[in-house]
Amino acid sequence: MSSPNNREFFSVLTVSAAVAGFRPGRRTPTENVALGEALGRVPSEPVRAPHDLPGFPRSTVDGFAVRAADTYGASDGLPGYLEVLGAVQMGMTADVELRSCGALAIPTGGMMPVGADAVVMIEHTSEAMAGTIEIHRAVAPGEGLVRGDEDAKSGDELTRAGRPLRPHDLGLLASAGVTTVRVHARPRVAILSTGDEVVPYECAELLPGQVRDACALPIAALVREAGGEPVPCGIVPDDPEALREALLGAMTGSDLIVITAGSSVGARDETAGVVASLGEPGIFCHGLALQPGKPTLLAQCGDVPIIGLPGNPRSALVVFRLIGSPLVRLVGGWEAPVHEPVVRARLSRDLPSVAGRLDVVQVRLLDGLAEPIFGKSALLSMLVEADGYLTVPEPATGLDEGADVEVTLYR
Amino acid sequence: MSSPNNREFFSVLTVSAAVAGFRPGRRTPTENVALGEALGRVPSEPVRAPHDLPGFPRSTVDGFAVRAADTYGASDGLPGYLEVLGAVQMGMTADVELRSCGALAIPTGGMMPVGADAVVMIEHTSEAMAGTIEIHRAVAPGEGLVRGDEDAKSGDELTRAGRPLRPHDLGLLASAGVTTVRVHARPRVAILSTGDEVVPYECAELLPGQVRDACALPIAALVREAGGEPVPCGIVPDDPEALREALLGAMTGSDLIVITAGSSVGARDETAGVVASLGEPGIFCHGLALQPGKPTLLAQCGDVPIIGLPGNPRSALVVFRLIGSPLVRLVGGWEAPVHEPVVRARLSRDLPSVAGRLDVVQVRLLDGLAEPIFGKSALLSMLVEADGYLTVPEPATGLDEGADVEVTLYR
Numbered sequence: 001m002s003s004p005n006n007r008e009f010f011s012v013l014t015v016s017a018a019v020a021g022f023r024p025g026r027r028t029p030t031e032n033v034a035l036g037e038a039l040g041r042v043p044s045e046p047v048r049a050p051h052d053l054p055g056f057p058r059s060t061v062d063g064f065a066v067r068a069a070d071t072y073g074a075s076d077g078l079p080g081y082l083e084v085l086g087a088v089q090m091g092m093t094a095d096v097e098l099r100s101c102g103a104l105a106i107p108t109g110g111m112m113p114v115g116a117d118a119v120v121m122i123e124h125t126s127e128a129m130a131g132t133i134e135i136h137r138a139v140a141p142g143e144g145l146v147r148g149d150e151d152a153k154s155g156d157e158l159t160r161a162g163r164p165l166r167p168h169d170l171g172l173l174a175s176a177g178v179t180t181v182r183v184h185a186r187p188r189v190a191i192l193s194t195g196d197e198v199v200p201y202e203c204a205e206l207l208p209g210q211v212r213d214a215c216a217l218p219i220a221a222l223v224r225e226a227g228g229e230p231v232p233c234g235i236v237p238d239d240p241e242a243l244r245e246a247l248l249g250a251m252t253g254s255d256l257i258v259i260t261a262g263s264s265v266g267a268r269d270e271t272a273g274v275v276a277s278l279g280e281p282g283i284f285c286h287g288l289a290l291q292p293g294k295p296t297l298l299a300q301c302g303d304v305p306i307i308g309l310p311g312n313p314r315s316a317l318v319v320f321r322l323i324g325s326p327l328v329r330l331v332g333g334w335e336a337p338v339h340e341p342v343v344r345a346r347l348s349r350d351l352p353s354v355a356g357r358l359d360v361v362q363v364r365l366l367d368g369l370a371e372p373i374f375g376k377s378a379l380l381s382m383l384v385e386a387d388g389y390l391t392v393p394e395p396a397t398g399l400d401e402g403a404d405v406e407v408t409l410y411r
Numbered sequence: 412m413s414s415p416n417n418r419e420f421f422s423v424l425t426v427s428a429a430v431a432g433f434r435p436g437r438r439t440p441t442e443n444v445a446l447g448e449a450l451g452r453v454p455s456e457p458v459r460a461p462h463d464l465p466g467f468p469r470s471t472v473d474g475f476a477v478r479a480a481d482t483y484g485a486s487d488g489l490p491g492y493l494e495v496l497g498a499v500q501m502g503m504t505a506d507v508e509l510r511s512c513g514a515l516a517i518p519t520g521g522m523m524p525v526g527a528d529a530v531v532m533i534e535h536t537s538e539a540m541a542g543t544i545e546i547h548r549a550v551a552p553g554e555g556l557v558r559g560d561e562d563a564k565s566g567d568e569l570t571r572a573g574r575p576l577r578p579h580d581l582g583l584l585a586s587a588g589v590t591t592v593r594v595h596a597r598p599r600v601a602i603l604s605t606g607d608e609v610v611p612y613e614c615a616e617l618l619p620g621q622v623r624d625a626c627a628l629p630i631a632a633l634v635r636e637a638g639g640e641p642v643p644c645g646i647v648p649d650d651p652e653a654l655r656e657a658l659l660g661a662m663t664g665s666d667l668i669v670i671t672a673g674s675s676v677g678a679r680d681e682t683a684g685v686v687a688s689l690g691e692p693g694i695f696c697h698g699l700a701l702q703p704g705k706p707t708l709l710a711q712c713g714d715v716p717i718i719g720l721p722g723n724p725r726s727a728l729v730v731f732r733l734i735g736s737p738l739v740r741l742v743g744g745w746e747a748p749v750h751e752p753v754v755r756a757r758l759s760r761d762l763p764s765v766a767g768r769l770d771v772v773q774v775r776l777l778d779g780l781a782e783p784i785f786g787k788s789a790l791l792s793m794l795v796e797a798d799g800y801l802t803v804p805e806p807a808t809g810l811d812e813g814a815d816v817e818v819t820l821y822r
Contacts, residue, residue: 035612035628036628036631039632039635053792054622054789055617055622056619056620058622058789060723060787060788060789062675062676062677089607089620090606090607090608090620090649090673090675090678091606091607091608091609091618091620091621092618092619092620093619093620107675107676107677107678108675108676108722108723109606109608109622109673109675109722109789110608110620110675111619111620122676146787146789146790150787150790151789151790151791151792152792158792158795159795164822166632166821166822167629167630167632167633167636167728168629168728168791168794168795168821169795170628170629170632171625171626171628171629171724171728171791171794172625172791172792172794172795174612174623174624174625174627174628174629175612175622175623175625175724175791176623177612177613177614177615177617177623179612179613195501195502195520196500196501196502197501197502197520197521198502201446201585201586201588201590202588202590203588204588206466206588207502207503208467208503208504208522209467209500209501209502209503209504209521209522210502211465211466211469211520211586212585212586212587212588213585214582214583214585214586215582216585217446217447217581217582217585218578218579218580218581218582218585219578220447221450221577221578221581222578224450225578238501262501262520264473264501264518264519264520264521265473265518265519265533266473266518267501267518311519311520312471312519313582313586314579317578317579317582339752339754339820339822340752341750341751341752341753342752342753343750376471376557376561377471378465378469378471378520378557378562379557379561379562380562380579380582380583380586381464381562381563381569381583383579383582383583384569384570384579384580384583409750410577410579411575411577411750
């Protein structure tokens with residue numbers, strides 16, 4: 001077993017310094033996807049309108065297409081009179097041109113006939129006699145319609161690069177007839193579990209001392225949520241040669257490598273040693289001023305970023321949310337801010353903390369109170385019980401009962 | 412064209428009354444899914460621990476497994492001395508039983524040997540001579556370890572029914588060796604577009620008066636986000652018989668039907684008429700006190716809920732987020748609260764509104780200011796420009812410049 005001196009991490013960073021400083025340059029290549037598969041994908045270039053949208057002037061109400069000037073002065077007391085020349089059919093050009101003192105019935109969404117510049121709502125008309133309507137309210141030019149380029153002009157940017165496509169973005173692109181979008185490929189994230197005691201979770205019967213792999217599956221889920229494609233690489237024993245071989249294999253074809261490290265100091269040191277041997281620039285930091293999650297390794301070998309997660313499952317998942325998910329997004333070309341659901345609450349009790357360290361504390365929420373859940377880093381049930389988590393920032397030595405806190409909700 | 416009287420909606424409800432009152436009883440059947448595919452799925456029953464977790468007492472530190480009593484009184488000034496009897500190997504039973512005044516080296520995660528009840532951290536030990544260590548700090552029984560049932564006892568509820576599985580839930584289930592989960596089937600949501608003017612979005616060249624289907628794709632995306640399985644049913648012309656036939660077809664095998672209604676009053680009335688003819692209990696409301704989104708239809712035919720959305724794409728998407736997504740979740744067995752990301756901001760200008768109506772207003776966010784985006788219900792670009800939306804509640808007649816507002820962020 002190592003002597004106490006070997007336990008010192010050789011470069012412990014604050015989480016904010018790590019997030020700010022560890023910015024690998026690797027970006028996934030681009031590819032075309034069908035619009036129907038593009039939800040959440042990250043465009044690598046802006047998509048521009050191939051033509052004006054909606055492409056022709058459309059009525060926005062049910063009523064009568066008119067020349068606005070023909071309605072001036074019309075009121076309930078002194079209605080104007082217009083001759084009904086016909087009706088616009090949905091989805092067709094009007095076959096009649098509007099002339100002065102005429103009107104064409106038009107449904108919402110109908111194409112404005114030539115010669116008309118406004119639509120009077122049907123509520124502001126009445127039938128005077130067969131073929132003639134009374135107009136009870138004047139309309140201005142442009143009223144009751146959208147212009148042919150009002151949703152977008154030809155060449156306008158419809159969606160921007162670097163922001164994942166949202167449902168309504170797909171709607172605007174569909175209305176423009178865009179059928180494929182150029183996007184960043186999903187980052188391929190290799191997930192290696194390590195540890196002599198770890199067996200696949202599908203293992204029904206355990207031998208004494210064995211535990212099932214509790215990390216690979218939730219990390220894969222978090223990778224998917226961040227837009228990546230998890231590549232499960234199985235379980236590697238606590239053996240430097242085996243780990244080296246597995247990592248070399250994973251580096252080919254992966255955009256990012258995640259190692260759930262063995263949790264003993266020996267296993268941690270071995271992981272760091274093997275990662276350092278894989279190539280320049282090597283280890284960025286080994287250790288974060290973070291509770292739970294201190295024994296975290298960040299490195300880059302060639303242009304492949306590598307994250308070594310702590311061995312305790314709860315620590316590993318806390319670290320992956322803080323550091324791993326943003327890295328997956330970065331490599332995948334994501335440039336927009338990420339919005340997590342948060343709620344404000346009052347802290348139910350004093351929460352001690354050590355200055356200089358970020359504390360991530362799971363909480364239950366009840367009636368506006370955030371109740372911290374205390375327990376060991378090895379326990380996953382604490383995460384499952386939690387509604388979310390709060391952080392005690394690095395300079396603080398704790399938070400007082402009743403403090404106003406922001407809780408990020410797990411989902 | 413219909414007379415003004417036909418324009419009256421025969422039952423306009425507030426959004427809150429509609430959401431509270433329209434609670435179809437239909438739930439999807441249950442099915443088994445593999446744990447690896449269970450992210451976001453909704454368990455139909457609690458999952459219980461098949462055995463204690465982690466299943467055996469484990470060290471949580473690197474150090475020495477001891478009898479706590481043998482360390483009592485130990486300090487830096489007056490260390491205790493223990494004989495090192497061997498080392499616990501990761502993933503194996505210790506082959507030596509601990510006896511009084513003995514210690515076994517143990518890594519984090521190692522199985523506690525028989526006879527030991529605590530672990531002294533390696534930092535609190537030093538080597539006295541070959542085979543003997545000094546103990547500089549006393550430990551209490553249970554210190555430095557997790558009990559064999561500390562993460563969960565056999566039979567404990569690991570995950571609850573009705574709450575979609577989160578990444579860490581999968582982790583706890585994996586550690587318990589759960590390989591399949593009983594979940595609600597994804598609700599199959601039929602999506603029918605209607606309108607003589609509407610053509611598929613893949614259509615490259617439009618005839619005058621035609622528009623592409625801008626709703627089916629974003630609605631399908633929102634259905635997926637709510638845990639459903641969209642079933643695109645194509646475009647139906649404004650013809651009651653064709654609509655009736657399409658709806659009858661969709662009712663078989665769908666858990667929910669969404670119609671993006673034609674936007675003209677004639678088309679709306681026809682849709683309502685056809686829906687009413689399909690069976691009891693029929694139409695729940697036709698019209699919401701909502702801007703945009705008034706011409707919304709809620710109905711139930713047999714046990715299949717039907718939502719008729721407004722014809723304007725922006726209105727349709729606003730309504731689907733407010734009413735449709737919650738219905739998809741309800742039918743899919745989702746019972747947990749839904750958390751949307753929100754931020755607080757100050758309103759950049761006065762925002763007028765009509766009392767008795769819920770206003771959904773798209774906003775841009777800049778430096779803590781929420782700037783309303785005004786425009787016609789027909790415009791989708793407003794949604795794409797928006798960072799999120801705020802609502803002006805039903806009793807309010809508007810909001811003042813500088814008001815503290817909560818903005819729900821689009822993602």
